[in-house]
Amino acid sequence: MFSSKNLLLVGLLVLLLMSALAVIVSKYHSRLVFIDIQKHEQMLDNYEVAWGQLQLELTTLTEENRVERVAKEKLKLRMPQREKIIYIKP
Secondary structure, three states: OOOHHHHHHHHHHHHHHHHHHHHHHHHHHHHHHHHHHHHHHHHHHHHHHHHHHHHHHHHHHOOHHHHHHHHHHOOOOOOOOHHHOOOOOO
16 A cells, blocks of 8 residues: 555655645734734834924923913013012021
8 A cells, every 4th residue: 555655755745734834824923913013113103203292392381481471461460560579588
């Protein structure tokens, strides 16, 4: 029926096919991981852009001249006269 050479050949062929399937599965999983990494890197880039925008907005909103301007225009505040200022020592 089957000689030892034929059995060896069939065995090697089966091992070859199993190895090829393992390579295919491994490549598929590595592509899934790569896609996941790309998504996370994109999210990180978006967060960094948002962080930069928030830092810029914070800097703009805390400028002294802006605070003074808003106090004058929206709140109708004005600087008191020098003689009306009271200094309290601790």
